[in-house]
Amino acid sequence: MDYLKKLGRFIIPYKRYGILNIVANIFYALFSTLAMVSLMPMINVLFGEGKKVTEKPVYEGITSLKDYVENFINYIITSTSQEFGPQRSLLYMIILIISLFLLKNLFNYLGLYFITFLRNGVLKDLRNEIYAKVTSLPISYYSEKKKGDIIARISGDVNEVKNSLLAILELIVKEPLTILFAIVAMFTISVKLTIFVFLFIPVSGFIISRIGKSLKKKSDRVQREQGIFLSTLEETLGGLKVIKGFNAEQRFNDRFRSSTDRFYNFSNTLMNRQNLASPTSEFLGIVTIAALLWYGGSMVLVEKTLSGGAFIGYMALAYQILTPAKAISKASYKVKAGNAAADRVLEILNTESPLEDRSDAKSKTEFTSDIKLNNVSFKYDEEYVLKDFTMTVPKGKSIALVGQSGSGKSTIANLVTRFYDVNKGSITIDNNNIKDLTKHSLRNLMGLVTQDSILFNDSIKNNILLGKEDASDDEIVEALKIANAWEFVKELPNGIDTNIGDSGNKLSGGQKQRLSIARAVLKNPPIMILDEATSALDTESERLVQEALENMMRNRTSIVIAHRLSTIQNADQIIVMQKGEIAEQGNHKELIAKNGVYKKLVEMQSFE
Known part of the structure; x- marks a missing residue:
């Protein structure tokens, strides 16, 4: 019984x-x-x-x-x-x-x-x-x-x-x-x-x-x-x-x-x-x-x-x-x-999710002013990855995060999208704590392109429709053009109805990444988060993908996490991170003039 x-x-x-x-x-x-x-x-x-x-x-x-x-x-x-x-x-x-x-x-x-x-x-x-x-x-x-x-x-x-x-x-x-x-x-x-x-x-x-x-x-x-x-x-x-x-x-x-x-x-x-x-x-x-x-x-x-x-x-x-x-x-x-x-x-x-929506959570449908990280601290295990981190991303601006591996760049993307919750401090959108918003409405405001192009064993069309379920074929083609992907898609045997195999393995790395970008373009969110979107690509693919990213980021609020510094020189503000804290911040020219951590990183990559 x-x-x-x-x-x-x-x-x-x-x-x-x-x-x-x-x-x-x-x-x-x-x-x-x-x-x-x-x-x-x-x-x-x-x-x-x-x-x-x-x-x-x-x-x-x-x-x-x-x-x-x-x-x-x-x-x-x-x-x-x-x-x-x-x-x-x-x-x-x-x-x-x-x-x-x-x-x-x-x-x-x-x-x-x-x-x-x-x-x-x-x-x-x-x-x-x-x-x-x-x-x-x-x-x-x-x-x-x-x-x-x-x-x-x-x-x-x-x-x-x-x-x-x-x-x-x-x-x-x-x-x-x-x-x-x-x-x-x-x-x-x-x-x-x-x-x-x-x-x-x-x-x-x-x-x-x-x-x-x-x-x-x-x-x-x-x-x-x-x-x-x-x-x-x-x-x-x-x-x-x-x-x-x-x-x-x-x-x-x-x-x-x-x-x-x-x-x-x-x-x-x-x-x-x-x-x-x-x-x-x-x-x-x-x-x-x-x-x-x-x-x-x-x-x-x-x-x-x-x-x-x-x-x-x-x-x-x-x-x-x-x-x-x-x-x-x-x-x-x-x-x-x-x-x-x-x-x-x-x-x-019976496992309870620590990220469940609150009973009084609000649904937010538009983004009007800024995203703020207020004295945010976060740890995955014992050691803090972010320590009292503060950052403001005004609407329409692009903010780039750079730094060595383990400095906490990708953690910020995980926290803003609320894949994890902060341990201390708060993250707000238009002065609304993201914990007070439904996860669905929060993520509706955001497009995400990651280093690993996550695609499914289905057609190109169905992969891109994740961005907008009821999009027409014309809208899909337009998104593919903005992402510099239409050139290779139209040459495929069945065009957008071509199956791309398990994890998209029938395509090259650059092609997969451009499809990920097309998916984000079709969603057309006001906020875009790019997590090292070009770091795994060769030079030619990187050029095409970078161009696609610039097309997508135009007139859009963006948080760009970059390993290759050449891809973020036009960002409105660059934040240099070290061990979960801000080492330097400013635009490309200002940071070069400071002759500090950022300049050393640029010189190292230029030498490479």
Whole structure:
């Protein structure tokens, strides 16, 4: 029940299917028992053991229901045998048995039919919610987590939860009811024999529960290891060029094999523990049946207190308990595995993002005056990357940030776009603290071009439409022209409908970067953030990209993070950063005249 509570909000939208499944399972359990009980009169007809009843019995209330049903069946058999012969009675009994088994299997199918919608619905909603959560969590979350582990949770773990949902309904409804109805029927046939059987059940239950005790822990270990080898696979595919270039195939093969070896060993332990359930419960069941044969046989042959037909019907009912008992032991293992998987899934879903919009967050639609960083301090781990940093970016001006690697330039881009939150100080847009704005409206005001051109395995058109979903083809072509990308795009086989491959790998670095710029151009935001947008390019590509950037930045507020100083000489203001603090600031001429840090950086790059 604790497991169902965990998944309650995912199950509620499909509860009608759960209710229909429970109703179908109740009828399945009922007709399973009746089908076995119906064997008794047929055997009595075959061996002539049935009680002869010539007068139709009268119903005298619920207390005498058992005698009434028994006498009524015997009356039908007696009157039919007298009129048409015993073979006709046997035919009626066979038709009754076939009808009951048909109804039993019909309701079994209906139960599975209804539960399918619940299981697949929960699976769909879980996957959708995890994906939405994955996209909403801050970037910092993924610097600590392995991507493969996230993939394992959204695929394998969610599937485990789906499978366990069928098991849990079998565990709490279908199989217990089948056992309950069978036990009621067994008590009806012989109280003495049933009490004898029940002496064996607690022993069986204790042994089965001991087998399953550590299953949740073992299942959790298997699922965690699956996340590790999926992470290795994801990293391998992402860094295949480096792996091959450094002849590191064997090292990564060894790492992957080490993980799959652990997965192999953990899975073997888990599966062997699961596989022990069925034979153990069956063996214990057969021991019970053997004891039943010995004790019940003496009641038929020696004491003469039980008819042969009643004893065979009783045996059928006793054996019928075995199947659901085995199913319960299997289902309990599935539920334990599903519980471990649910914990891993819910761990992501219950993770609270420190960057959630405030309940009273405002939506900002336009940029009118400036962006300010007011005494901002920030750290990723222990050491501060920015220390009391203050900067103003007036509307329509371009501010360039330069400095050595690790000086905090890219951190400013991450903070202004609110991929991270400041530890101290504040960032404001038009005197509005960005923490008081919705992230969606804040990022709508900004275009971002990074050093790594992040493109998707899709057409050029669909990649650029991320900038503006409803843009026309003409607008896309115009954006490509401004980004100096139309020249090569129009030569491609399918133009803007050409697929660019995984991460855009069918294109050169310069071409990918120009498509990233075209995407930002199409968005047409008032604020542009360029994070070392040309640092990874060759000279010719850099010239084309730089020209595209200048086209895009015209009459626009820009924060430019630059490694190559030649690209920012026309900036309205250049801020030189050292260890998270401002070393110098001014325009290009002023900084050269100061003969300080900036001039040394320029001279070093000129020399290079």
